Amino acid sequence: QKVSVEVLHHLEHLALVDFRDSEGVERLQKAIQFADQLHEVNTDGVEPMDSVLEDRCLYLREDDVTEGNCTKELLKNAREKVEEYFVAPPGNIPLPKLEEQDTFLQGS
Amino acid sequence: AALKGGLRSQVSAALKEGRVTPTELCQRCLALIKSTKFLNAYITVAEETALKQAKESEERYKRGQPLGILDGIPVAVKDNFNTAGIETTCASNMLKGYISPYNATVVQKLLDQGAVLLGKTNLDEFAMGSGSTDGVFGPVRNPWSYSKQYKEKSVPKSHSEDEDSNWVITGGSSGGSAAAVSSFTCFAALGSDTGGSTRNPAAHCGVVGLKPTYGLISRHGLIPLVNSMDVPGILTRCVDDAAVLLGSLAGHDPKDSTTIQDHFKPFELPNLTDVSKLSIGIPKEYHAPGLSSEILALWSKAADLFKNAGAKVVEVSLPHTRYSIVCYHVLCTAEVASNMARFDGLEYGHRSDKKESTESMYAATRREGFNDVVRGRILSGNYFLLKQNYEKYFVKALKVRRLIANDFVKVFRSGVDILLTPTTLNDAAPYMEFIQEDNRTRSAQDDILTQAANMAGLPAINVPTALSDRGLPVGLQFIGRSFQEKQLLTVAKWFEKQVQFPMIQLEEVKRHDHSVFQHQKSASFS
Numbered sequence: 001q002k003v004s005v006e007v008l009h010h011l012e013h014l015a016l017v018d019f020r021d022s023e024g025v026e027r028l029q030k031a032i033q034f035a036d037q038l039h040e041v042n043t044d045g046v047e048p049m050d051s052v053l054e055d056r057c058l059y060l061r062e063d064d065v066t067e068g069n070c071t072k073e074l075l076k077n078a079r080e081k082v083e084e085y086f087v088a089p090p091g092n093i094p095l096p097k098l099e100e101q102d103t104f105l106q107g108s
Numbered sequence: 109a110a111l112k113g114g115l116r117s118q119v120s121a122a123l124k125e126g127r128v129t130p131t132e133l134c135q136r137c138l139a140l141i142k143s144t145k146f147l148n149a150y151i152t153v154a155e156e157t158a159l160k161q162a163k164e165s166e167e168r169y170k171r172g173q174p175l176g177i178l179d180g181i182p183v184a185v186k187d188n189f190n191t192a193g194i195e196t197t198c199a200s201n202m203l204k205g206y207i208s209p210y211n212a213t214v215v216q217k218l219l220d221q222g223a224v225l226l227g228k229t230n231l232d233e234f235a236m237g238s239g240s241t242d243g244v245f246g247p248v249r250n251p252w253s254y255s256k257q258y259k260e261k262s263v264p265k266s267h268s269e270d271e272d273s274n275w276v277i278t279g280g281s282s283g284g285s286a287a288a289v290s291s292f293t294c295f296a297a298l299g300s301d302t303g304g305s306t307r308n309p310a311a312h313c314g315v316v317g318l319k320p321t322y323g324l325i326s327r328h329g330l331i332p333l334v335n336s337m338d339v340p341g342i343l344t345r346c347v348d349d350a351a352v353l354l355g356s357l358a359g360h361d362p363k364d365s366t367t368i369q370d371h372f373k374p375f376e377l378p379n380l381t382d383v384s385k386l387s388i389g390i391p392k393e394y395h396a397p398g399l400s401s402e403i404l405a406l407w408s409k410a411a412d413l414f415k416n417a418g419a420k421v422v423e424v425s426l427p428h429t430r431y432s433i434v435c436y437h438v439l440c441t442a443e444v445a446s447n448m449a450r451f452d453g454l455e456y457g458h459r460s461d462k463k464e465s466t467e468s469m470y471a472a473t474r475r476e477g478f479n480d481v482v483r484g485r486i487l488s489g490n491y492f493l494l495k496q497n498y499e500k501y502f503v504k505a506l507k508v509r510r511l512i513a514n515d516f517v518k519v520f521r522s523g524v525d526i527l528l529t530p531t532t533l534n535d536a537a538p539y540m541e542f543i544q545e546d547n548r549t550r551s552a553q554d555d556i557l558t559q560a561a562n563m564a565g566l567p568a569i570n571v572p573t574a575l576s577d578r579g580l581p582v583g584l585q586f587i588g589r590s591f592q593e594k595q596l597l598t599v600a601k602w603f604e605k606q607v608q609f610p611m612i613q614l615e616e617v618k619r620h621d622h623s624v625f626q627h628q629k630s631a632s633f634s
Binding site for chain 1: 445462464470474478506
C-alpha cells in the first residue's frame with residue numbers, strides 16, 4: 001500500500017524536512033517495504049530491548065552544580081541574538097495547510 | 109623508521125630517548141597530510157595548535173616528565189567529535205562554521221595525555237553511510253588506490269584516460285580516519301561505530317579498527333546518531349596500539365550516563381603462545397549472500413590457523429543475523445529522527461534567511477542544511493514513530509533487537525570465547541562503481557557483517573589479514589564478550605602476528621590537475 005498524501009504531508013510537518021520530489025517519496029516507500037521484513041520474525045513473549053545495559057543501574061550523581069556560566073561561549077555559535085537571547089522569527093504561525101501550499105506533494 | 113613502529117614498543121622509546129622530537133613527528137605528519145591532500149582524508153588541519161601541543165610535549169620530554177605513552181603522538185579525530193576551538197562539521201552544511209565550545213570527553217582525554225591533535229577527518233554526512241562518499245567535502249580516497257600493490261594488479265589504462273579514475277573507496281563512515289592512519293599521517297585516529305563505521309573502513313584500508321563494548325567509552329561530545337548503539341571507535345596500525353588507545357579512553361564518565369561505573373584497568377597485551385584453551389566460534393549465518401569467494405577462503409584459512417594451533421574451532425549459529433539490518437534500519441532512522449531535531453538554526457549551525465515564522469525558518473534551515481540521505485532517514489524515522497506505526501515497527505524492532513542480542517548470549521554461554529567472521533563482503537569497490545547504488549542500499553549491504561555487534565553492544569575488532577587478488581586489503585573480524593576487551597585484543601594480536609599483513613607501499617603520485625591539487629609527490633617511505 002502506498003503512503004497517502006495526507007500522511008506524507010503530516011510527516012513533512014512533524015520532521016520539518018521535505019520530500020522535495022518523487023524520489024524522496026519513493027525512498028520512503030522503499031524504506032517501509034524494507035522494514036516490513038521485521039514482521040517475518042516471531043516475537044511472541046519477547047520484551048522490547050531499549051538498552052544493552054538494561055541489567056545495570058543508571059548512574060545518578062549528586063545534585064551539585066559543577067559547570068555553567070558559559071553564556072558567552074554558547075551564544076558565539078548563534079547567528080541571531082540579542083543580549084543573552086537567541087532570536088527566533090515569530091512563533092505561533094503554523095505552516096500552510098496542504099491545500100494552501102505550493103509544494104511537490106500538491107501535485108501528487 | 110620510528111614512524112612505522114608500535115607506540116609502546118618503538119615510538120615512545122624513540123621520543124623518550126630523544127631520537128625524534130614531538131615537533132619533528134608533528135611536522136612530518138603535517139607535511140605528509142599536505143602531500144596526500146588528494147586523499148581528502150582531512151576536513152580541517154589544526155596546524156598551529158598541533159605545533160603548539162607538540163612544543164609543549166617536547167618541553168615535558170626535556171624535563172623527563174612525559175605524561176605517558178601518548179605524549180607527543182599525532183592523532184586525528186573524526187569530524188563528528190566536538191573539539192574546542194576547532195570547526196566540527198560532521199561533513200554537513202548544517203554545521204559548517206560551527207566552532208565547538210568544548211571537547212568531547214575522548215578528545216579531552218587524549219589531550220590530557222599529551223597527544224597532538226592534527227585535525228578532523230572526513231566522513232559520510234552525520235556518519236550516515238558506508239563509503240565516506242556522502243559528505244559535503246567530497247569523498248575520501250583509499251590510500252591503497254595509490255599503492256604499488258593495487259597498481260600492479262590494475263589493468264593498465266590508456267594514455268588518454270585519467271589515470272586515477274579507478275581509485276577505490278575507503279568504506280565508511282569513518283573513512284577519513286582510516287585513510288589518515290593507513291597513509292601514516294597520524295599514529296591513531298578516532299572514529300565512531302554505529303553499524304560498522306569503524307570496522308568497515310578499517311578493513312578496506314588495511315588498519316586495525318576496534319569497536320569497544322557499548323558503555324565502556326564515553327560518548328559525551330560525540331554528535332549522536334543512534335544513542336543506544338553509537339560508540340567511539342579506535343583506528344590504529346597494530347593491535348597493541350589499539351590497546352594503548354583503549355587504555356587511555358575507557359572508563360566511567362559522569363558526563364555520559366550510559367558509561368558503566370565499573371573501574372577500568374588499562375592493560376598491556378600478553379604475547380599469547382598457547383591457544384589450546386581457546387574456543388573460536390564460526391557463525392554460519394555470516395556466510396552471507398554476496399560474500400566474495402576470496403574472503404570466504406580467507407575466513408576458512410583463518411579458522412584452520414586456529415585449529416592447527418590447537419584451539420577449539422566450532423560452527424555456531426546466530427539465527428537472527430539476517431534481521432539485524434532491518435532492525436537497525438528502523439531503530440536507526442527512529443533515533444536519527446529524534447537526534448536531528450536539535451538542528452533548527454537557532455543556537456548553532458546553519459540558519460536559513462527565511463523569517464516569516466519559526467517553523468518556516470526551521471524547515472528551510474533543515475532543507476538547506478541536510479543532504480538527501482539525512483533527510484531521508486529523518487522522514488523514515490518519523491514514519492516508524494507515528495502513533496499508528498509505533499507498535500508495528502519501532503517496538504517490533506526493539507523486540508527483534510533482544511532476539512539478536514540473545515543469540516550472542518546463548519553462543520557465548522555455550523563455551524565459545526570469541527567469534528571469527530569476515531568484516532566486509534568484498535574488498536574496496538572503485539568509487540565509480542560504488543556510487544551506482546544509493547546510500548541506503550549500500551549501507552544495507554555493507555553493514556551486514558558488522559551491524560549485529562552494535563545491536564548487542566559487543567566489542568569487535570577488524571584485523572587486516574591479507575591482500576585480495578586486486579591488491580587491496582581484506583580484514584577479518586573478531587567479536588568478543590561484553591567488556592572482555594583484553595581477551596578480544598589478545599586473540600586479535602596473536603592472529604595479527606600469524607598473518608603478517610603487508611605494509612602499504614605508497615607510490616609516487618603525479619597529478620596533472622589544474623583545479624585544487626598541485627603537482628604532487630607522495631612521500632616515499634624507506
